[in-house]
Amino acid sequence: MNILLAEDDIRLGELTAHLLKKKGGYNVEWLTEGNEVFSYATVSHYDILVLDWMLPGEEGVSICRRLREHGYSGAIIMLTAKDALQDRIVGLDAGADDYLVKPFEVDELLARIRALSRRNFAPMQEEIVQIKHISINLINRTVFNGEDEIQLTPREYQLLDLFIRNKGQVLSRDIIFDRIWGYEADVSMKTIDATVKLLRKKLNLSSENDIIQSVRGVGYKLEL
Known part of the structure; x- marks a missing residue:
């Protein structure tokens, strides 16, 4: 499974990418700049996009909304420190499929990835x-x-x-x-x-x- 991780916190990004590879066995690409995410997500195939809300260049919620407006059908998990109900609603309305509040345990992120991977978001990949x-x-x-x-x-x-x-x-x-x-x-x-x-x-x-x-x-x- 291919995962695109967008997280500008270097320490958290390094740890999350490492554990997704080690514990989940996933292929992970990690970005720190929001203005890179849209082009990466649309040029190559990713099964799941793990997207931080607060990114330099372009906020994650804006990227999420823009991807959906352009027909992006991959699964998106939003990461954020914003835990108010209204914030969760904004994230989900922007097109996120799931929402994980920081700080979080990587095991929970892995469980949510497994749950989303069982759902059919994109056309089946030709083998x-x-x-x-x-x-x-x-x-x-x-x-x-x-x-x-x-x-x-x-x-x-x-x-x-x-x-x-x-x-x-x-x-x-x-x-x-x-x-x-x-x-x-x-x-x-x-x-x-x-x-x-x-x-x-x-x-x-x-x-x-x-x-x-x-x-x-x-x-x-x-x-x-």
């Missing part, structure tokens, strides 16, 4: 994606050329997964770099082009059937 001669299992993260498994590095698979989930959309190098490596990574932008080249080679994509298209001066897109 197998077929692209020409390539089969990608999005559940167990395996890639096959016919009956032969293609061994991808974690970065290469993340890149392929990002392309699949945003097929037909142009992804700029900045977005790809941020989502796969993160801006704090000590690598150059040329790493993106090198990784795309290796991915194309492993997928045996010739110039005639290359579905990963270069967009001059911008980035790449997956075109089926």
